[in-house]
Amino acid sequence: MESTSLKHLFSSYERNEKLFDEIFDKDNNVKQVYQKIFELYSGQSIDDFINLNNKSKSSFFNQGITFQVYNDDAKGHEKIFPFDLFPRIIDADEWKTIEQGVLQRSKALNRFIWDLYHNKHIIKAGIVPLELISSSSNYLRQMVNLDPPGGIYNHISGTDLIKHSDGKYYVLEDNIRSPSGVSYVIGNRNALKRALFGVFNHYQIHSVSNYAENLLEILESVKPKGVDVPNCVIMTPGVYNSAYYEHAYLAKTIGIELVEGRDLVVENDFVYMKTITGLERVDVIYRRIDDVFLDPLVFREDSALGVPGLFAAYKKGNVTLVNAPGTGVADDKAIYTFMPEIIKFYLGETPILNNVHTYHCSKPDDLKYVIENIQNLVIKPVDEAGGYGISIGNKLTKAEIEAVKKVVLEQPRKYIAQPIMSLSVHATYIDENKSFEQRHVDLRTFALLGNNKEFVLKGGLTRVALKKGNLIVNSSQGGGSKDTWVLKK
Secondary structure (H helix, E strand, O other): OOOHHHOEOOOOOOOOOOOOEOOEOOOOOEOHHHHHHHHHHHOOEHHHHHHHHHHHHHHHHHHOOEEEEEOOOOOEEEEEOOEEEEEEEEOHHHHHHHHHHHHHHHHHHHHHHHHHOOOOHHHHOOOOOHHHHHOOOOOOHHHOOOOOHHHOOOOEEEEEEEEOOOOOEEEEEEEOOOOOOHHHHHHHHHHHHHHOHHHHHHOOEOOOOOHHHHHHHHHHHOOOOOOOOOOEEEEOOOOOOOOHHHHHHHHHHHOOEEEOHHHEEEEOOEEEEEEOOEEEEEOEEEEOOOHHHOOOOOOOOOOOOOOOOHHHHHHOOOOEEEOOOOHHHHOOHHHHOOHHHHHHHHHOOOOOOEEOOOEEOOOHHHHHHHHHOHHHEEEEEOOOOOOOOOEEHHHOOHHHHHHHHHHHHHOHHHEEEEEOOOOOEEEEEEHHHOEEEEEEEEEEEEEEEEOOEEEEOOOOEEEEOOOOOOOOOOHHHOOEEEEEEEEOO
16 A cells, blocks of 8 residues: 555645635646746655655644634634645736735725715716615714814725636725734744745735734824824724734734723723823724614713723714724625626726626616526625625535525625635645545735725735535634735736
């Protein structure tokens, strides 16, 4: 019997010809951009690679890179973030299109949110229905006519992209309430450097370690008027939040305080942080808690996470909240269907990145089509994140299809539907099989908007659906991730 140490790492790699493989072309040849790294990895024995893989897991464990997975019993379970050692590579020209496209969307969404809380020109023009906005739980009437510093609402945006079987990128959704995952981008790079430092000598790739300094510049650029050197903090719900590792990591890397609501107090409409030497004024809060928990005097009375009087301080312009409250109105997946029109209306431009065709179930014709074709569609709730609540038609039993029809018909405003897109696949090491196999991937990019400043991280979070055939890549649904290399020109 042949020893595993002599087996080729890719000896059992099976290609599904119907899927767009990012490593291999249609003739089963390794694509040029991957040839060198494929050669380097192929030189590893399986036993050697298993050792390297175990080292990377130890690296993640030692760094505390974890996340919470919630089961049906609503109990959270802490897990090490699954990381694959084979990186995804994006060439310079391809990345240029992605970067320009996500920036275009971020700017258009910012203009859109401003308009919704001010003149509502896009509604008056009959492009976006008023009912769609007024029925959104994320539309905050408290934000009407309130001007955030620099006119920026979505300081931090996460845009989810897929590469379809036609080789083109499509936007799945825009995340501008509180997009997470950037800490895993940096953690992936550090882990890969520790495990396989030599492979970096063969490629010229952009760094991802400059995110923190750019984030700090963005935060400081939207400081309140009259403040010279702003005191910035990150506000977390606490250690039990699924993204707490990221909150702590960013605070430490940027060099600012990580606080909870109980660490802050409002006096005379100014926000202060409690310290051992007394109260210290806070000027900019990068908040990682939802709108409804921000201030129990304005939103949820039972919120123990927020700060009484915080919204009054924000309204007076004495503190900046990042992202701005009410930003989630544009995070609604129903708004996504209008993105081409939103871009054209505010920027006078054609979308650089295309949407996936989307049916909104509040439209009678769309609802009729969705109900008749659920088996060929992905059904998504408009207000969920993390892959929760998604139904993939061709994976459902007849009984499950009928159940989905019922919930959609009961609350059509709450659901959208999209064709089942063929996400591209990437070579991914599967522990239990000790081999590389095709797995579906997507890409979350991170864009920053400030006062006369913009930035896109050159290397997003490539998420991997680790279960064979699965199209849901979210870590909360058992997915993992890869380091994403953006090549220099």
